[in-house]
Amino acid sequence: MDKKDSNSILDVSLFKRLLSFAKPYRITFILVLVSAVLLSGFSTLSPYLLKITIDDYITLKDYDGMLLLIALMVLTLVLEVVFQFVFIYYANWLGQHVIYDLRNTLYRHMIQFKMAYYDKSAVGRLVTRVVSDIETISGIFSQGLFMIIADLLKMVVVIVVMWTVSWKLSIIVFSVLPIILFATRQFQKAMKSAFDEVRTQVANLNSFVQERISGMSIVQLFGRESLESAAFKDINNKHRKAWLKTVWYNSIFFPIAELSTSITIGLLVWFGGLNVIAGSKGITLGIIFLFIQLSQMLFRPLRQIADKFNTLQMGMVAVRRVMAVLDTHESISNNGSIPKNEISGNVSFEDVTFSYKEDETVLHGISFNMAPGETVAVVGATGAGKSTLINILSRFYEIDGGKVTLDGVNIEDYDRSWLRKQIGVVLQDVFLFADTIYNNITLWDTSISEDDVIAAAKKIGVHSFVSSLPEGYHFNVKERGGMLSTGQRQLIAFLRAYVIQPKILVLDEATSSIDTHAEKLIQKATKEITKGKTSLVIAHRLATIQRADSIIVLDKGRIVESGTHSELLKIAGGHYKNLYEVQFVNAEPIV
Numbered sequence: 001m002d003k004k005d006s007n008s009i010l011d012v013s014l015f016k017r018l019l020s021f022a023k024p025y026r027i028t029f030i031l032v033l034v035s036a037v038l039l040s041g042f043s044t045l046s047p048y049l050l051k052i053t054i055d056d057y058i059t060l061k062d063y064d065g066m067l068l069l070i071a072l073m074v075l076t077l078v079l080e081v082v083f084q085f086v087f088i089y090y091a092n093w094l095g096q097h098v099i100y101d102l103r104n105t106l107y108r109h110m111i112q113f114k115m116a117y118y119d120k121s122a123v124g125r126l127v128t129r130v131v132s133d134i135e136t137i138s139g140i141f142s143q144g145l146f147m148i149i150a151d152l153l154k155m156v157v158v159i160v161v162m163w164t165v166s167w168k169l170s171i172i173v174f175s176v177l178p179i180i181l182f183a184t185r186q187f188q189k190a191m192k193s194a195f196d197e198v199r200t201q202v203a204n205l206n207s208f209v210q211e212r213i214s215g216m217s218i219v220q221l222f223g224r225e226s227l228e229s230a231a232f233k234d235i236n237n238k239h240r241k242a243w244l245k246t247v248w249y250n251s252i253f254f255p256i257a258e259l260s261t262s263i264t265i266g267l268l269v270w271f272g273g274l275n276v277i278a279g280s281k282g283i284t285l286g287i288i289f290l291f292i293q294l295s296q297m298l299f300r301p302l303r304q305i306a307d308k309f310n311t312l313q314m315g316m317v318a319v320r321r322v323m324a325v326l327d328t329h330e331s332i333s334n335n336g337s338i339p340k341n342e343i344s345g346n347v348s349f350e351d352v353t354f355s356y357k358e359d360e361t362v363l364h365g366i367s368f369n370m371a372p373g374e375t376v377a378v379v380g381a382t383g384a385g386k387s388t389l390i391n392i393l394s395r396f397y398e399i400d401g402g403k404v405t406l407d408g409v410n411i412e413d414y415d416r417s418w419l420r421k422q423i424g425v426v427l428q429d430v431f432l433f434a435d436t437i438y439n440n441i442t443l444w445d446t447s448i449s450e451d452d453v454i455a456a457a458k459k460i461g462v463h464s465f466v467s468s469l470p471e472g473y474h475f476n477v478k479e480r481g482g483m484l485s486t487g488q489r490q491l492i493a494f495l496r497a498y499v500i501q502p503k504i505l506v507l508d509e510a511t512s513s514i515d516t517h518a519e520k521l522i523q524k525a526t527k528e529i530t531k532g533k534t535s536l537v538i539a540h541r542l543a544t545i546q547r548a549d550s551i552i553v554l555d556k557g558r559i560v561e562s563g564t565h566s567e568l569l570k571i572a573g574g575h576y577k578n579l580y581e582v583q584f585v586n587a588e589p590i591v
Contacts, residue, residue, distance in 0.1 A: 011316060018140070018319050021098045021105075028094050032146050035087035040153035042080040044161055047293035049073045051165075055286035087150065095141030102322065103134045109326055115396040116356065117330035123214075124207025129325050132202065133318040140319070144312035151301035151308070158298045162291065166283055169291045172271060173298065176264045180257060180302045187253040188309045194245045195314045199321065201239040208235050246310075261299045265292055332395050334416040343407050343422060344372040345503040345534035347393070352402035354392060362388050363557045365402070368550075375535040377545035379579060380554035386538045390427075390506050393536070394420055406504075424497030424529075425506045430489040432481030437466060438473040440481070441496045448499055456499045460525040462491050487522070494525045505535040542580055551576065 022029055049072055057066040107130060162170040212219060212228055219228050272288035347370040354363040363385050370376045378386050391397050392404060395416055404411050411419055432440045442448040450473060457463035465488065469475040481489045497505065507526065539545050546565045553561035553568070553575045560575050561568055568576035 011320070014316065014319055014323060017323060018098075018102075018137070021101050022094060022141075024101075025094055025097055028090050028097075032087060032091050032094060033149065035083045035090070036146055036150035037153055038083045039080065039087060039150055040157045042076055042083065043154055043297065044157045044294070045076050046073060046080070047290050047297070048161060049076065050293070051286035051290035053286070054289055055284045059285065087146070091146045092138075092142040095138035098141060099134045099138045102137065103130060106130055106134065106322060106326060112332075113328070113330045114332045114398070115391065117328070119356070122207040122211075124205075124210035125203045126325075127210060128203045128206045129322055132206075133199070133321050136199075136318040137315050137322065139311045140315035144308050144315055147308045148305055148312065151305050155298055155301050158294050162294055162298075165290060166287055168275075169268060169272060169283065169287065172267045173264055173291065173295050176260050176267075177298075180260050180299060183253055183256050183260075184302055184305065184309075187249060188313070190249045191246060191310050192313050194242065194249060195310065195317055197242040198239075198246065199314070199317050201235075201242045205235055205239050208232060257299065257302065261296060264295050264299065268292055268295060332398060332416060333412065336412060336414040336416065336419070338409060338413050338415075343503050346370070346372050346405075346407050347504060347534055347536075348405045348408075349389070349392075350403050350405065352392065352404060353400045354388060354397065355400055356397070361400075361557060363392075366557075366559060367402075368552055368559065368562065370534050370536065371549075372534055373532050374549045375530055375537060375547075377537045377539065377548035377551045378554060379539060379542065379545065379551060379576065383556075384554040385557040386554055387508055389536065390425065390508055390538070393504075393506065394423055394425065421500065422502055423504045423506060424500060424502035424533075425508070426490070426493045426497050427508045430481065430486075430493040432477050432484070432489060432492065434476070434479040436471075436474045436476055437469070437492060440477060440492060441473075441499055443496070445500075453495070453499055457495055460494060460498055460528045461521055462495050462525060465491060465521065466495075490522055491525065494522065494529060498525075498529045503533060505530055505533045507535065507537045507539075542576075542583055553579075 049069055053066055053069040053073075056062070057069060110126065110130070159170075162173060208231070212232070219225060268288060268291050272283050272291065275283040276285055276288065349366050349368050352363055352366040353361060355361045366385075366389070368376065378389060380386055388397075392399055393411070395411060406414065406419070406422075438450060438453060441453050453473060454463060457466055466473055466475075475483070477483045477492075481492070484492070537545050537548060542565075545551060548565070550562060551565060551568055552559055555575055561571060568574060569580060571577055
């Protein structure tokens with residue numbers, strides 16, 4: 001967005017995009033606008049009725065007429081209260097419905113992003129966009145746009161009434177008006193810059209706190225508490241300074257506005273009083289009262305408009321940030337439309353090349369086949385490209401060249417969601433949601449009953465472990481599964497993959513970093529879960545993949561060896577043989 005747009009009071013094109021989310025609620029939108037128009041009339045009618053009461057009834061001591069005017073003033077007040085309620089309630093109602101729809105749209109858009117987007121995006125910033133930025137947008141409707149419209153309408157009506165009643169007193173009021181307008185404009189420009197900085201610092205603060213809380217174990221293990229506290233203090237200080245800048249501008253503007261109002265009232269009383277005492281025509285005691293009230297009604301909206309512009313600008317800054325995410329096209333293509341109700345599970349990598357970053361190739365011409373029901377293991381040093389195979393098979397990333405096929409069909413020709421449902425994945429770093437074990441297994445799929453989960457757990461030998469937990473399958477594992485050990489989380493991941501009965505199974509370092517008891521349970525589960533399934537097993541620990549139908553050895557993104565365990569051990573000086581000897585033959589006993 002260019003500089004001109006970012007410095008303007010309102011980015012029209014951006015505002016039109018926001019208003020498109022209000023289209024389903026156009027009746028409510030119109031109702032709020034009508035209420036704003038009526039409020040401007042009723043709020044001005046009350047002081048005018050007071051003027052008539054003073055000049056035509058109180059001065060003339062007409063008691064009956066005065067009662068009639070008081071009754072009209074009460075009726076006007078009641079109507080003003082009613083439309084004030086309608087205006088405030090439905091403006092906020094509209095704002096909440098708009099941000100509800102906008103937040104849903106944003107979240108649906110974000111969950112389609114490929115992993116490369118999340119690799120380079122701070123979690124805290126994305127959380128800020130979905131939560132606090134969108135909440136700020138609601139203020140555009142509840143406190144910004146409609147309030148400004150209502151205030152402007154009120155000011156127009158007030159100016160017309162003033163000029164109609166007394167042009168002399170109007171000139172006094174209008175002579176002070178340019179001062180308020182100039183101060184308001186300068187205030188608006190200063191606050192725009194200040195609020196941009198506030199939103200930036202809020203995002204930085206969210207991002208920092210999110211990362212440190214997630215990595216608190218590292219902070220404490222390496223004694224980084226004091227350093228992290230100092231870093232947080234610096235970020236928090238920047239956040240404080242950004243907010244104090246807005247406080248500074250408010251502290252300057254509002255006293256100037258109040259002083260201008262007081263000066264105007266003093267001038268009205270002085271000039272109007274002189275005319276009344278002198279018996280001049282055209283200015284009466286009632287008119288002086290009217291102008292005192294109308295001048296306050298004119299200047300107060302000006303001050304409020306400045307404040308509402310703050311809300312509007314904060315909202316537009318948030319809109320700009322949210323729309324920037326909505327305009328981000330980082331999704332994996334999903335053009336597949338081939339219907340497929342049943343697959344055999346034949347997977348083939350054909351001359352696949354891939355890179356996470358341009359000019360940094362990770363996989364170089366990878367080709368291998370996995371026959372239906374076959375178990376293929378992939379081994380290699382860290383960084384060889386093993387886990388990348390999973391990312392490609394699951395279509396988390398687009399490949400640079402070659403193709404991957406399922407039953408002879410390019411996986412890009414299948415519907416992406418359908419394809420992923422055919423693949424059961426057990427990762428080394430198991431992610432569990434802060435919910436029950438049952439929901440973490442089914443992932444809120446209502447088609448999978450608790451009886452289905454229990455039957456699957458018994459089949460792979462996990463039921464006794466789950467049953468031993470408080471509340472069993474309804475035990476809440478808390479955030480990221482913190483109530484369970486690494487091995488227990490792995491068992492839940494196995495059950496999660498097994499219960500959906502996928503045709504293809506992927507185990508990524510599934511038995512690393514666990515105790516002996518958990519490993520035995522996982523090995524039992526592995527035997528059961530891989531029956532009749534095309535399985536891709538990735539591991540550093542060779543003991544877990546010796547019975548694989550085929551073993552592929554990766555080195556620096558290339559297949560350097562392939563064959564069965566016994567075949568690979570026969571290769572003199574081979575990569576696999578060297579790995580085997582390091583882990584078993586040359587292992588020194590622990591004393």
